[in-house]
Amino acid sequence: MTAVVRHGPTALRVDDLRIGRRRRVREAVIRTAITVSATASILISTLIVLSLIGNALNFVQQVDPAQLVDEGWFPRRDMFSIPTILAGTLVISGVGMLIATPLGIGAAIYLSEYASDRVRKTLKPILEVLAAVPSVVLGYFAITVISPTVVGTIHPGGQVFSMAAAGIAVGILITPLIASVAEDALHAVPSALREASYGLGARRLATSVRVVVPAAISGIVAALILGISRAIGETMIVAIAAGAAGGSLFTINPFDPGITMTAAMTALATGSDQVRGASLAFPSLFFVGLLLFAITLVLNFISDAFVRRVRQRY
Amino acid sequence: MTAQTAANRPSAARSAVEAGLHSGRRDWTGMAAALVLLLTLIASLAILFVLLADVFSRALPVFTSRGLDFLGAPSSLNPEIAGVGQAIVGSIVLTIFVIVIALPIGITAAVYLEEYAGDSRFARFVNTNIRNLAGVPAIVYGLLGLAVFVTTLGAGRSLIAGGMTLAILVLPIVVITTAEALRAVPLTIREAAYGVGATRSEVVTGHVLPYAMPGILTGVVLTLARAFGETAPLIMVGAITGVFRSDPQASIADRLQGPFTALPTMVFSWAKQPQEEFRALTAAAIVVLLVVILAVNAGAILLRNRYDRRW
């Protein structure tokens, strides 16, 4: 309908607001292109799972279940003890979290509750920049500095390569991550809560620890889970510093060398599927990869659940 | 009115506050706690600064004796002539791959999620998917690269395989950071544009994207810096840790299909050599790597803080 509305010199007709054909076509094209891009991400997920599953299934079908609980992980000798690599991953992540949790959360509380705005504005970016140090650098640091000095003092007479050295380096790696995310969570707590607490006569420590931290607990837990997830997936530090590259007996002693899931995968990485040793050595790579993928998936779901709780509250 | 009502009677809370304000007693626990917390902050930062100082001091002799030569020399088993030239080129080419592949797909996917998709089940599914992918360890992407690009698609141990693997690794992060930047643009901007008759794509390209650009670029730059430092996936895909030579006159296509190395993988292979000279070389390579990564990160964060728009 051509309703002409005249309100002065510049007349706007309804027709003008209708989208012409050219624009409509362009609109449709762009919309399709964009939707296709979004599906690319799903494609990638499927690719990951498919590429891992094929070989992993191959491994599972051919492996003798008794081999999965052998005394150690020596893939080229047909020994595929899953508990060994799980133990290695847990010990190193455990040592890492032992260091990163107090340091990270302590730093976060200080930055959020105690530091002045100017201090926070300078230090927080520094923390974020330090979080960008690549893990291969920390691996180098682990064998040149951490192993001789720190581990050598706590446990003299130890070996050069140990899970403790790798664990400490992993802790240093994830501290800025935990500090940063936890600080965001603490900072997001509305001032009203703090003010109410001060109004009741509580001092800063009591307010921080008994009011703000509980209010931000979901975000803090999410930060910790993020840290654990990162520690579990960490590869280069353990490949350089934890020793036991070809395999290891089951051990939970942190001062022994040990092998993690990620290091087990790196040991078989020759950039090719031609690997000497037991025929199941190469497919075992994919089985471990699938296991790792599944574990991090579960951790992510848990972390997401916590983050969603935070969003709902405020 | 002045009669003492329940409200006017001095309450327990009021006396406690008064006591606290006027007692003059120092809060020892509080101060101790504050000190402990301050120490944890200092420790977190100090450890990393110690690491940087250690690395820089070990690397200094290499730069003073060989200067910029070190940056240009190819890899070698002889520590006196080994250099990071090939590694730098490799890293740069890989970064270009990431830019060319991951950026367009990532940014458009984020635009879809934020501007087009609404709250459909499909959108939520894609969203969860992307969040999960962002948390997958890098080495699993390396496996993917090995299985799909190196073996099945036959790209072999090449820059192409490495570049595609890194691009896929980085894609979810690009989507997430871009989506957050888009979300920060207030609804009113969009509504105003619709109000004057723009179509959705015109709203996005003409109004939302330009306003979100600083945030998007910061996210992109941070992601590129992260890709620059990734080692594990490149090792899985076959980055050379030994010695290799490429033809300086080979065509770009040939070079892309040939063997490659990158700065982080070079650091990895040198870190395992115990000779004292290689310790210094490793430190020098780390310095190059860190200078790029830290400078880029610092720059991006500073820019983000400066251009943080307050609506």
Added chain:
Amino acid sequence: MKSALRPGALLFAGLLVLSACQSSASSSPSQSQAAGSEQPSADNLSGDIQISGSSTVQPITSRVFEAFTALHPNVTGFVDGPGTGDGFALFCNGETDISDASRAIKDEEATTCADAGIEYVGLKVGIDGLSVITSVDNTAIECLSLLDLYALLGPESQSFSNWSDANDLAAELATQLGGDYGESHAPYPDETLTISGPGEESGTFDSFIELALSKIAAARNQDATTRPDYQAFADDNVIIEGVAGTADAPYTLGWVGFGVASENLDKVHLVAVDKGDGCTPATEDTIASASYPLSRYLYIYPNLASVTDKPAVQAFVDYYLSDEGIANVAAADYVPLAASDLAATRSAWEGR
């Protein structure tokens, strides 16, 4: 918006310029390394050479490769060292042109290659001694016999975490074998035993089994292999690192190629080995004369099809076996072949 772009773009442009300089600069240092003012010969030789295999032979082949590409800048390729076993797996799959090996090709590998239609010729290029090493701070262990090595490292020694755990086994072996494989040096010190050595992908692993353990294992009706529970590394230099240990924990044990060990005498010391005729230390002379019990040959295996199809590969092997090329064996701290062996290799190459 533009100012957000600028620093990033500047940095990126800077890196691009730097890389452009590198690409041209990376060829000039190699050219300046070419011997003196010699004119590079056959400058138009080009092609790709892919070499993988033994990490023991890698230092030699890398040196030859670097010198060769200095003379022929248009030749490309790589030299990698994942281990003799992994190297043969790639070689018999047609993925490499030359395979470095610290032992002769095994029967199974030869069959795999034959099945895949890969033809090759085995060329001895040098001699290596398998050094048994311990930390430089460990002065208690000077000599070990084959019997000792079996007691500490053999298949029956799994879970021995202390040197003295092997005392009983050593006594048993002494009774059973007498002095056929050297005198036992038990009782061993009561110290933690830390072992670092090559893994199954390595030729050094195979050579050690063959030279040190296999006969005793046969006499004991055991599999010819080592105990599985030691720190296995594909990288020889990491083995050195592990054996170097710390001043507080010097009771380490390991085995590695002589060339690598002799370059790291500040971290490890070589133990003399007794195979029944007394303790023989590992030196260039004892290895060359084979009086050191754990001597072995080092090989390269060129793929004959590659040699025919790619002139660069043929030229490379020619250069490797020339006087100039073979001098790299000594330069890498390995033992050069005796003149007769070298002549035999050259005629094997000529007559391929």
